[in-house]
Amino acid sequence: MRASVDEHPSNFHTPKFDSPRSGAMIGTLATLRTRGLRWLQQALPQSCALCAASSGNALLCEPCAGALPRTTTACPSCGLPSIAAAVCGVCLARAPPFAATIAPLTYAFPVDQLLQAFKYGGALALAEPLADELTRAVRGRHGAHPDAIIALPLSPARQRQRGFNQSHEIARRVAVGVGIPLLRGLARVRDSPPQAMLPWSARVDNVRHAFAGDATLRGRRIAIIDDVMTTGATLAAAATAAKRAGALAVEAWVVARTLPPA
Numbered sequence: 001m002r003a004s005v006d007e008h009p010s011n012f013h014t015p016k017f018d019s020p021r022s023g024a025m026i027g028t029l030a031t032l033r034t035r036g037l038r039w040l041q042q043a044l045p046q047s048c049a050l051c052a053a054s055s056g057n058a059l060l061c062e063p064c065a066g067a068l069p070r071t072t073t074a075c076p077s078c079g080l081p082s083i084a085a086a087v088c089g090v091c092l093a094r095a096p097p098f099a100a101t102i103a104p105l106t107y108a109f110p111v112d113q114l115l116q117a118f119k120y121g122g123a124l125a126l127a128e129p130l131a132d133e134l135t136r137a138v139r140g141r142h143g144a145h146p147d148a149i150i151a152l153p154l155s156p157a158r159q160r161q162r163g164f165n166q167s168h169e170i171a172r173r174v175a176v177g178v179g180i181p182l183l184r185g186l187a188r189v190r191d192s193p194p195q196a197m198l199p200w201s202a203r204v205d206n207v208r209h210a211f212a213g214d215a216t217l218r219g220r221r222i223a224i225i226d227d228v229m230t231t232g233a234t235l236a237a238a239a240t241a242a243k244r245a246g247a248l249a250v251e252a253w254v255v256a257r258t259l260p261p262a
């Protein structure tokens, strides 16, 4: 089973780095913890978070940013690779509750390392380049944008424990980048065991009634933002709750998509 970064307890305090290249990254990523303030990030020359080369005002140098693993042709419904970007067989057989999924990156090295450092390692400044990837993908797609963006909520207890909601950190930047309002209106009402601790087959039941939407969503077309989509069960539960609260259509926007086991 490939574990998502989502709530993976073994990664909670110390991201795993397992290659020589990753070793150099630890030091660079660690320094980002002290560079959380945006003004400081822009005032000082940066070292690339992946290769430590000079990267100007950005956290990733251009060659590293350009080499991130990307999903080039994906199923528009679920975001998994699909020939000619056609709707995949799984979605044809059973349409997901999303009108669309946008997931520019593949959850593989080094995207997994960046997301883990951001989420569990306190490298909050990485929200910027990760959100930029999503913003560019949203701007580049065809069709009308939704009316509003919602960050996938954490339970109050989980948010207190982590100190921030990684989805909100990405969503507020994408909202500005795309020019769509960021709303609340969705709450996590049940704290279920971390999805990464469960087999993929158990994840739908685990989050089935985890979310509730309020009247803010009525009549709106929304995009729910999360950092990673693995099985899609969490986002599907959130989308279903949003529709139950009156949302007309729900898109899933994530930075990275986990590919299913081979």
Ligand SMILES: [Zn+2]
Pocket: 048, 049, 050, 051, 052, 053, 060, 061, 062, 063, 064, 065
């Ligand atoms: Zn680099």
Ligand SMILES: [Zn+2]
Pocket: 075, 076, 077, 078, 079, 080, 087, 088, 089, 090, 091, 092
């Ligand atoms: Zn699909």
